[in-house]
Amino acid sequence: MASGTSGDSGGGNPTSNWNFYVPFGEASASSPPPNPPLHHQQQHKTEEHAEATLPEARDTIKATPKGSVETDTYKTSFREKWTTFWSLSVPYFRENGEGRCLFAGLIVLMLLDSGVRVGFSYLARDFWSALGDKDIDAFYRIMKQFLMALLFLAPVNVFYRFQRQRLAIKWRKWMTERILRLYFYNSHQVYYHLERRGTVEKDEDVGIVDNPDQRIAEDVRAFTRYSLTLFLTIAVSLIDLVAFSTILYLIEPKLFLSIIGFATLGTIVTVLLGNQLVRLNFERLQKEADFRFSLVRLRENAESIAFFRGEKTEGREISDRFDRVVNNAYSIIGTMRDLEFFTASYNYLTWILPVVVIAPQYMAGNVELGVVQQAAAAFGHVLDDLSLIINQFESLSEFSASIGRLHQFVRAVQNADPDLDDSAPLLGYPPGYDGHGSGASSVGKDGIFNNANPDTRTSPLSPQESIEKSIQLQELPPSANTMVASTFALAIKNLRLDTPHGQRTLIHSLNLELKWGERLLIIGSSGIGKSSLLRAIAGLWSSGTGTIERANTVDVYFLPQKPYCPLGTLRDQLLYPISTGHSNKLDEDDNDIENWQATKTAVDDQHLLSILKDVDLGDLASRIGQGNELEGLGTTLDWSSTLSLGEQQRLAFARVLVHQPKMVIVDEATSAMDVGAEERMYSLIQSMTVISVGHRPTLLGFHTKRLHLKKTPGKDYCECTVDDILSNPNSVNNEEVNLFFR
Ligand SMILES: Nc1ncnc2c1ncn2[C@@H]1O[C@H](COP(=O)(O)OP(=O)(O)OP(=O)(O)O)[C@@H](O)[C@H]1O
Structure with a gap:
């Protein structure tokens, strides 16, 4: 660890352990002086590591599906990594004045901190020389100077650390909020499309995006924290390098040249021995998240698993995932062991090397003891600076993995947002999006909202082709029914609905009109495409062709098949x-x-x-x-x-009554209720325009229109028939009753 950030001021090099310089280093103060050098370094590393390492993510919501393809983002070159790092980190400082000020303050404190450390190296030299000369007056004078310098050093050091942590928190806050906005706060429901891509198929550009929760919660935190640490480490190292190299060169040029060769050799060997660590750390994050996800799933589905007596199977799956965590941890410590065989020997050598070079001059009486000490301390500093990669390799590999994961996630978010093209800057808002939730989706001249097709986002089609190959969703202005009494609440024209990436056509040539106040029941056998049609009406699915014109989103309330109870x-x-x-x-x-x-x-x-x-x-x-x-x-x-499932479904109806929408879309949202409760719930929404999907024949009585989706013989998609229930009250024929009870 470079002196600048191993506790941000302490010399991490072993030579520092037995010279005057060490006690002033903040981290060193707590480390026992007789420790072997590597321990000393590891202690710094552990401390810094605790900050920079990616800690365990809690409450993972989504993990890699079993058997999914592992991504290879960690394989990118150093140049790509650097470009990614730059494009992820620059937006905060470009857009945020406070961030720029804090950063400037940090640089000032860093320079002060470095200056103080150079000053102390001269104090240390005089101290040891006074001791060597048994000069009691000089000794007390230097002690006095030291105590006065301490009054300055302590606050500089404390504020330097505090400032760094404060900036890291503010940066994390900005970056997390920005990613959250891009993820779920514009009108394209990116989180939904990304989730579906993540679990259903691999996105060609970004691979499978596992554990988005971990990326937002942990990778952003690690990125912001470690970026600062790394930047400061490099900056302090450069300053130290110049300052202490000069001291070293002035004392003994040979010493300076030997250190360059020594550090270069060490760095090359470390990179060769440890390059596996980047991949292993990348996998570690994924495997840990998968393991946690299996535990969260067990907790969330405890009752179903208990009914099935599925604990043994679940236990096996969980322990398989844990085995993968453990195997990965073994691989990491194995690689670390090999690396440390080298770094430990390397570090021990640095104890004596500078003294061996300067000792003949001291023995010959050409230099004082203090100069030997100063040479050793300067050697330690310069070596620390030159050995940045050696000392930081483990942390650097973790950081590199977190950049990869974050980049992959942000790119996937970008890919899932139809308003952002591939050339859009990372973390940038779509053109026209103000960052306050008003989406960039095009609003037509007539105020009608045009939904671009998120499903064709990664297709090679031109924008015009994409529009032609996607369902056009048009929303009426809010409260349209009160403004234009005759407007249709829903008008579907020539709709062809495909599954998200066009693998299958579910519905073909559907034309349908629903006036305000009418109630439509959609029926059909299981898996035929009823819920998918509702998804298209809601704007979640848009693969296919045709037009859907419907009431404005603020006038529509959706009751899904599976009741959702938010936290609160x-x-x-x-x-x-x-x-x-x-x-x-x-x-x-x-x-x-x-x-x-x-x-x-x-x-x-x-x-x-x-x-x-x-x-x-x-x-x-x-x-x-x-x-x-x-x-x-x-x-x-x-x-x-x-709550029981039926109670949750009734609570969902209560929400409808609270919001009083003009249109309600009900996807089998009464399936867990008894027939009496279902009747009461529907009677409560009789005044609204309703679109329902259901299997029970009793539902017919609450609706005025019916859309029947029937399998077309010899075709993949279904045939659609629309009829008026009120004008044909006896229309429930035997075939349909069978269908209802199926
Ligand atoms: N994300 C998806 N990608 C590809 N195919 C899907 C996706 N989601 C659903 N499907 C398929 O689309 C078809 C229609 O599904 P949908 O949920 O609309 O059926 P449904 O008629 O509502 O059935 P049920 O009455 O059982 O709820 C099914 O075959 C389903 O497997």
């Missing part, structure tokens, strides 16, 4: 996706959410409680609030595991 209180469950309570920096200035919130009537707690009663959950608030309903509304629980 019972009140949060009802208001979702409007956030309450906590201040979310990300949506502080989000116009969409603000406008949306402003258009909603104030929802007071009594209103929420009465809605809970409407959906037959009247006792829920008082039950969890131990008799106090208001307390119940503010109670936080793990709702997905506390």
